[in-house]
Every structure is written in C-alpha cells, then in structure tokens.
Amino acid sequence: MASDDMSRDPQEEALRRLLEEAFGGALPPEALEGMDLGELARQANLPTDPNQLRAAAAQMQHLFAQGGDGPVNWKLAGDLARQTAMGVQRLPGQEAPAGSPGDPTPSPEQVRALREASQIASLWLGAVMDFDVPAQELDVWGRATWVHRTLPRWQSTVEPVAKYMAGAIGDAITAQMQGSGMALPGDPAQMMERMGGTLFGIQFGQAIGSLAREVAGGSDLSLPLGPEGRPALVAANVEDFIAAQSLDPAAARIFLASRELAHTALFTAAPWLGRTLFAAIEDYARGITLDLDALDEMVRGLDLSDPESLQAHRPEDLFVFTRRAAQERALEELATTLALVEAWVDHVTTRALTGKLPQVEAMREVLRRRRASGSPAEGMLARTVGIELRPRRVREALAWWESVLATEGEAGREAHWAHPDLLPGVDVLAGTPQAPRPAEAATADLADAALPEDFDAELEKLLSGEDGDAPQQDEPGDERP
Structure with a gap:
C-alpha cells in the first residue's frame, strides 16, 4: 500500500484529498478510485498546480472540520x-x-x-x-x-x-x-x-x-x-x-x-416587543x-x-x-416597528441629556447619518x-412620540408599548403624525356641544317632516337597489 501511495501522481493525490475534505465524509470510501481526476478538476475549474491543490485541501480541511449536524455550518x-x-x-x-x-x-x-x-x-x-x-x-x-x-x-x-x-x-x-x-x-x-x-x-x-x-x-x-x-x-x-x-x-x-x-x-x-420583532424576521425569512x-x-x-x-x-x-408583495409589506411593517423603537429611544434620551451634556445634537446627527446610509x-x-434591519420614517415616528408626550404625558406615552395595537402603523407615520387624543379631551368636547333647548320638539319636527327631511317609507312593490 505504501508503494502504491508513493507511485501516485502528486497532483492526483492532492486533488483526491481536496475532494475528500470538501465533501466532508459524504463520499463513500474508494468512490474516487478509477476516476479521471484530472478531467474532473478541469470540469470543476479546480487548480491544476499541485501546490495550489494542497493549499486548497488544507483550507477545506479546516473549514469542514467545523461542520455540524445540520445543513448550515x-x-x-x-x-x-x-x-x-x-x-x-x-x-x-x-x-x-x-x-x-x-x-x-x-x-x-x-x-x-x-x-x-x-x-x-x-x-x-x-x-x-x-x-x-x-x-x-x-x-x-x-x-x-x-x-x-x-x-x-x-x-x-x-x-x-x-x-x-x-x-x-x-x-x-x-x-x-x-x-x-x-x-x-x-x-x-x-x-x-x-x-x-x-x-x-x-x-x-x-x-x-x-x-x-x-x-x-x-x-x-x-x-x-x-x-x-x-x-x-x-x-x-x-x-x-x-x-x-x-x-x-x-x-x-x-x-x-x-x-x-x-x-x-x-x-x-x-417583553412582547422583542418576540414580535424576531418572529417577524423569521416569518419573512421563511418565505x-x-x-x-x-x-x-x-x-x-x-x-x-x-x-x-x-x-x-x-x-x-x-x-x-x-x-413577493406580501414580503414587502411585512418588511415595511418590521421597519416601522424598528423606527418606533429607535425614535422612542432618541426621544427619551434627548430629553434626559439636553442641557446637561455638550454635543448632544452633534452625537444625534452622527447616528442619524449612520442610520440613513x-x-x-x-x-x-x-x-x-x-433582510434590511433598517428603520424607516424615524423622523415621523419621533414627531409622533413628541405629540403623544404633549397630550398624554410620560405614563401615557409608555402605555402605548403595552400592546402592538396601540402603536401607529405605516399609514399613520406616512401622513402628518397625530397622537391619539386622550379620553378626557373627547369627553370635554362632548360636554361643550350645545344641544337644542327643546330637544324633544326638534326631534318631533324631524320625524314629522316639517323641515322637509323626514325619512321616506317604501311603498309596497318598490324595489331598492
């Protein structure tokens, strides 16, 4: 056997070793015996120089030595x-x-x-x-x-x-x-x-x-x-x-x-936020x-x-x-959530540091440029x-958080992280950012609305048709579209 090894062509032996290492044990023993390895090398665009083959074989040996059980190394x-x-x-x-x-x-x-x-x-x-x-x-x-x-x-x-x-x-x-x-x-x-x-x-x-x-x-x-x-x-x-x-x-x-x-x-x-972000990435990747x-x-x-x-x-x-179109929408939603996270962090840290640290705006600008490019x-x-893990519409999301703070305060702002349905979607950030109005403001608007002094009389006039707008009843046989 030793004499057979000594008689083998160095190039052929180097190529044989390269293939054995590259296929990581998937080649059956003696599978390459009797094959024209020189032709195999030419077909696969492999090096022909024995020294290059030996170097490639050594590199393959190192790479595949790290292999695992699954398809991904x-x-x-x-x-x-x-x-x-x-x-x-x-x-x-x-x-x-x-x-x-x-x-x-x-x-x-x-x-x-x-x-x-x-x-x-x-x-x-x-x-x-x-x-x-x-x-x-x-x-x-x-x-x-x-x-x-x-x-x-x-x-x-x-x-x-x-x-x-x-x-x-x-x-x-x-x-x-x-x-x-x-x-x-x-x-x-x-x-x-x-x-x-x-x-x-x-x-x-x-x-x-x-x-x-x-x-x-x-x-x-x-x-x-x-x-x-x-x-x-x-x-x-x-x-x-x-x-x-x-x-x-x-x-x-x-x-x-x-x-x-x-x-x-x-x-x-x-805690739902991290799970949702990673689940969105995984769902996107599957398709x-x-x-x-x-x-x-x-x-x-x-x-x-x-x-x-x-x-x-x-x-x-x-x-x-x-x-696909569905994946583009999923990516847009993922980018929007990332933008809300980034904008919230920028919002609270800017409020915490402004007036206390030098160069706050300069450092924010550095991060904005890095995020954009x-x-x-x-x-x-x-x-x-x-997957592009880059937030979109961060500027719009920042304006939204600022408007939320102005109308709902810190506790109300943080309450929007209690559930994903409380956060704005792509459509909201694509327009003029408007924070949800607090319940007290809506109640106050209703309280300020002026009702007629004689509400019952006005209702009776409407139903009787005295103002010409009474609802019409269908006659028998009438067909409505």
Whole structure:
C-alpha cells in the first residue's frame, strides 16, 4: 500500500484529498478510485498546480472540520465571526476591517469609566420616562464577546433562510456539474447541500464579525440581541466612536450608555416587543427566495484556478433575493416597528441629556447619518440574509412620540408599548403624525356641544317632516337597489 501511495501522481493525490475534505465524509470510501481526476478538476475549474491543490485541501480541511449536524455550518460561522471580530480574518475581496486593530480586552479604566457613565445616565433617564431603569450593572465587552453573547439569537432568527439557501446553493452547483456531464459519486444532493451550508456559514460569520467591530452596544440595531435585561457596551467601539468624531469622551460615554439603558428598559417593560420583532424576521425569512438564474450564472463563472477571479466574486454575490408583495409589506411593517423603537429611544434620551451634556445634537446627527446610509457590515448582513434591519420614517415616528408626550404625558406615552395595537402603523407615520387624543379631551368636547333647548320638539319636527327631511317609507312593490 505504501508503494502504491508513493507511485501516485502528486497532483492526483492532492486533488483526491481536496475532494475528500470538501465533501466532508459524504463520499463513500474508494468512490474516487478509477476516476479521471484530472478531467474532473478541469470540469470543476479546480487548480491544476499541485501546490495550489494542497493549499486548497488544507483550507477545506479546516473549514469542514467545523461542520455540524445540520445543513448550515454554524460552527464555522461562529468561528469565522470571532476571528473577524478580532480582525484576524478577512475573506478575499473584502475591505480591511473597520475600527481600531484587534480585539483588546476592556481595561479596568475603560470598565470603570463606562459604568460611571451608566450610573449618571440611569439617574437622568429615570426622571424622564415611566419605565424602570435597568437594575443590572452595565456589562463591558470585547468584540468577540459581543459575537459570543449575540450569536445564539442570530442563529435562531436566520435559521429558516439559512436552511433554504444551503439547499438552493447546493442545487445550483449540482446542476452545473451535472450539466457538464460530470458523474458525481455518492449522494450529490447531500454533498452539494453541505457545500451550500458552508458558503452561507462563511458569509454569515463574516457579516456578524464585521458588525461586532461597529456596534456600540447590545441593542444598536433596535433588537434585543444580548442576554435579557442586561445592558452592555463594547469598549473598543465606544473609543472608536469618540476618536472618529472628535467628541468629549465623558459626554459620549454617557450618551451611548443612556441609549443602551433606554433600549434595555423598553425591551424589559414590553417583553412582547422583542418576540414580535424576531418572529417577524423569521416569518419573512421563511418565505424568501433566491434568484436562481443569478445564482446559476455566478456558479458558472467561478474559476477556482484563478485567484483574481475568485477575489472578484465575493461570497455575498451568490445571494440575490426576490420578494413577493406580501414580503414587502411585512418588511415595511418590521421597519416601522424598528423606527418606533429607535425614535422612542432618541426621544427619551434627548430629553434626559439636553442641557446637561455638550454635543448632544452633534452625537444625534452622527447616528442619524449612520442610520440613513447604513454601515458596510449592515449591508453585508442584508445581502446575506435578505433582510434590511433598517428603520424607516424615524423622523415621523419621533414627531409622533413628541405629540403623544404633549397630550398624554410620560405614563401615557409608555402605555402605548403595552400592546402592538396601540402603536401607529405605516399609514399613520406616512401622513402628518397625530397622537391619539386622550379620553378626557373627547369627553370635554362632548360636554361643550350645545344641544337644542327643546330637544324633544326638534326631534318631533324631524320625524314629522316639517323641515322637509323626514325619512321616506317604501311603498309596497318598490324595489331598492
């Protein structure tokens, strides 16, 4: 056996190893024996250089060693997300990671400064909102910790679309290989679905890891991603925010801490809200479809033997989505709820901080611009899972909350979070924002309405037809349309 191994062509042996690793054990033993592996490599656009094949095989071995039991490679996604968050991993064709280098552990000074900022923000918020300020002490995380704490929520949320996409990508690759006349050993569907799950895991992990380098806390996306009831800030990203905008450090920490506390207070006081948001995302994802023509075109254009070609085709280019009208409406409703969350947080934190902190308006403007344009990581996530987690009509939602406060006060404003039916819909925010009028105002209007002095006499005149407007009774045989 050893002599047989020694006599094998190095290129053929490297290709054999690449295929075995790529299919992750789905190939039956000896399935490749007797096949023309050189022709197989040419048909699949695989490298022909033995050194390139060995490198590709080693990379495949690392990727598939992380595989799980399901169709989506979540272990790979998590591993890649943590490496991306730390700035040590970047896919071909991707831009350099945002933010300061690496993933420094929060220093004792950073932890102390952020927790002191949280204590101040807590006192000021408590004076302007009717919800309880979170009692939990602020957590201070590194970037990889953000990934670790939020990944379970991400995984459960995008599981439906991930499973669908793994199968769709696998089907496209299978069709392309079969169209070339290539005979696939073993179970082609299983092998290609595994390949599709790996491609999705790679792109998803890159997106989440990139987000970890941008977000300030656990709820920047107006979603409760972290542990329930626990506010958290990412120390390195807070410092990047301060440095990039030349802000007063103490003021910026209080500003970001107040937003994190307000988000946490809202999601704690209205537990239905987080469940509704995630359920909407999951329902939307279940109905998503890929543009299979675009996917097939992408697969056909891949050339694994050309590094420049590979870099020109980013993994997210595989994911081109089509939406039905029902999904567009669902997305609009999701974006509206996110806008109401974002606007409420902006509303209460602005009231809490104005007159106490410098640069409040400047910091609000930074967030408005970021929200309007979207970050590169948010764009990558949207391309990967087909869902734009971007609030719409935030300005209109902010005006609505301000009008609610003017007519109903803080308790009345917070009461609208008791049930989704008490919140305005897309149609309300699309017009001139008007807050619901309190019951006392409606009662007062009725009390002020002037009734005739002789109400019975006026009613009798109406019924008798003395004013010419008496109701007419149908004659027998008359037909009404």
